[in-house]
Amino acid sequence: MTGTGPRPETRRFEVAESAAPAPATEPLFTLEDLSVSYGGFLAVGGVSMDIRPNEITAFIGPSGCGKTTLLRCLNRMNDLIESARVEGSVRYHGVDLYGPRIDPVEVRRRIGMVFQKANPFPKTIYENIAFGPRVAGYRGDLDDLVEESLTRAALWDEVKGKLDEFAPALSGGQQQRLCIARAIATSPDVVLMDEPCSALDPIATLKIEELMMQLKEDYTIVIVTHNMQQAARVSDRTAFFTVDVKDEGARTGRLVEFDDTGVIFTSPREQSTEDYITGRFG
Amino acid sequence: MRHPRDDTRHHFDEALDAILRGTVELGALVHENLHRTTEALLENELDLARQALEADDEIDARYVALEHRVFEVMARQQPVAGDLRFLVAMTRVLYEIERSGDLAVNAAKGLIRREGYVLPADIHSLLARMSREAAQLFREGLDALADLDGAASPRIEAADDVVDDLVGDLYTAIAQSSGELGFDIAVELSRVGRYMERIADHAVNIAEHVTFIVTGSFPEDGTVASKDED
Numbered sequence A: 001m002t003g004t005g006p007r008p009e010t011r012r013f014e015v016a017e018s019a020a021p022a023p024a025t026e027p028l029f030t031l032e033d034l035s036v037s038y039g040g041f042l043a044v045g046g047v048s049m050d051i052r053p054n055e056i057t058a059f060i061g062p063s064g065c066g067k068t069t070l071l072r073c074l075n076r077m078n079d080l081i082e083s084a085r086v087e088g089s090v091r092y093h094g095v096d097l098y099g100p101r102i103d104p105v106e107v108r109r110r111i112g113m114v115f116q117k118a119n120p121f122p123k124t125i126y127e128n129i130a131f132g133p134r135v136a137g138y139r140g141d142l143d144d145l146v147e148e149s150l151t152r153a154a155l156w157d158e159v160k161g162k163l164d165e166f167a168p169a170l171s172g173g174q175q176q177r178l179c180i181a182r183a184i185a186t187s188p189d190v191v192l193m194d195e196p197c198s199a200l201d202p203i204a205t206l207k208i209e210e211l212m213m214q215l216k217e218d219y220t221i222v223i224v225t226h227n228m229q230q231a232a233r234v235s236d237r238t239a240f241f242t243v244d245v246k247d248e249g250a251r252t253g254r255l256v257e258f259d260d261t262g263v264i265f266t267s268p269r270e271q272s273t274e275d276y277i278t279g280r281f282g
Numbered sequence B: 001m002r003h004p005r006d007d008t009r010h011h012f013d014e015a016l017d018a019i020l021r022g023t024v025e026l027g028a029l030v031h032e033n034l035h036r037t038t039e040a041l042l043e044n045e046l047d048l049a050r051q052a053l054e055a056d057d058e059i060d061a062r063y064v065a066l067e068h069r070v071f072e073v074m075a076r077q078q079p080v081a082g083d084l085r086f087l088v089a090m091t092r093v094l095y096e097i098e099r100s101g102d103l104a105v106n107a108a109k110g111l112i113r114r115e116g117y118v119l120p121a122d123i124h125s126l127l128a129r130m131s132r133e134a135a136q137l138f139r140e141g142l143d144a145l146a147d148l149d150g151a152a153s154p155r156i157e158a159a160d161d162v163v164d165d166l167v168g169d170l171y172t173a174i175a176q177s178s179g180e181l182g183f184d185i186a187v188e189l190s191r192v193g194r195y196m197e198r199i200a201d202h203a204v205n206i207a208e209h210v211t212f213i214v215t216g217s218f219p220e221d222g223t224v225a226s227k228d229e230d
Helices: A067-073 A104-110 A125-135 A142-152 A172-184 A202-215 A228-234 A261-266 A271-277 B010-043 B046-077 B081-113 B121-147 B153-181 B183-215
Strands: A029-038 A041-051 A056-060 A084-092 A111-114 A190-194 A220-224 A237-245 A251-260
Touching: A029 A067, A041 A067, A041 A084, A056 A067, A056 A228, A067 A190, A067 A220, A067 A237, A067 A251, A104 A111, A111 A172, A125 A142, A125 A172, A142 A172, A172 A190, A172 A202, A202 A220, A202 A228, A220 A228, A228 A261, A237 A261, A237 A271, A251 A261, A251 A271, A261 A271, A261 B081, A271 B081, B010 B046, B010 B081, B010 B121, B010 B183, B046 B081, B081 B183, B121 B153, B121 B183, B153 B183
Parallel strands: A041 A251, A056 A220, A056 A237, A111 A190, A190 A220
Antiparallel strands: A029 A041, A029 A084, A237 A251
16 A cells, blocks of 8 residues: 555644744844834734744735735845835834834845846846955955855756856746855845746746745745645745725725734634635635 | 635536535435434344445445545635635535444344344333433534534534433443343444444534534534544
8 A cells, every 4th residue: 555644643733833833032022013004005004023033934815905015124124115114113123113212124134035027137047146245345265155155055966067057048937046056145034935836837836835945944034925735835924914995995904813823824813814714716 | 714705716616516415415315314223223123234244235335435525625725724624524424424424334234134123112212212312412513514503513512422321321221131132232233333433423523513613613522523532
């Protein structure tokens, strides 16, 4: 008989593994009543939550719920949008990320980002990794840094013989792993990922998911995904956002529920969470 | 778990409804066979006992088909939350129903094996009450399932105590009459008591699985439904 069925002990149906108390951890990010507006329109409002270190936190929810907007608050990418206004607070290691003496460039070095569409520089594979650190005045061995970054991004074996090849010639999945390598070359604490797999085929997607599970040992990951099964597979905790539509058609996102992923996908507290994750969009 | 009707997962909702309906129907067939067996025992009707055995073939076939269907829907629809709880619970409910069917048939087989037996009045009366209570409890478990009534299990668990008491009374009566009955019949009737007790336990389990579907927790300690073969 092929395949392995569950052992008798595991057939017992546990309500949720998170029934065991979570170890007490200092949060890495603390969001308090965070709201973001663009040009006077409230995109997402009143979000309070914490993000724990060395975990994968997933943001899920329908289009327009503000999950990407919120993600971009975590490394001040919204600064680049002139009409954007952030209220409330984001604390990182207890420090107000939007404080007057905070350097947003340094923020983005420590809190890196990977985007939906892989965006390698139009340079060689080597230069994609080396460029940023070199510009930032990296004093160590760049060859070592390139190798280590590519190894950590599970790409080294595939590209080690062709580091001087043009990066955009790589496959979509490899490009995305290159972008991850590039992000971690600056030794960040956090890697933010905005739908990193939505342009990739299932195999490339699963490779990146496996990579995320390894990376969380050294980094904290926050991922926005519209793929609920992905959130269920990889994340430790999942935040569900919804969008409220006002009479005039204004759409504002808000946080509905945030809990251990096991709980969200077995017994969510809110009916709207249940409706969304079970695909009953009404 | 019950969702307002909308179009986004119409086929999935229909599949879930069909599984629930099919399982309740399977339970009804077992309930019917339980009556058949009880009557066979009380009236010493060997033909009725044989009918019960035949009826069990249909029950087994439907059980296998429903199990397959649940498994297929799980594989294809990626259920989560309430839908997942429902499907996982249904695999267990199907097992509880199928086992109950087997137990009812075991009682009929015993009668056939002994080529019938004549019961003393007190034992006849106890057997009648015990079987009636067990069948009623099983019916209530099925009703809780059909209505997805998450609050039914404490009531059903309490009624199970009545069956347990009657089984105890039956054992006492058998012990007292064992000389009159003969060893083989005494043993057989004790087994019938055991089967009825187990059927009532399965009814309690069904109700607990329904509580799990609706609330996400089992009534007692959050693990598998409480009544187990021992």
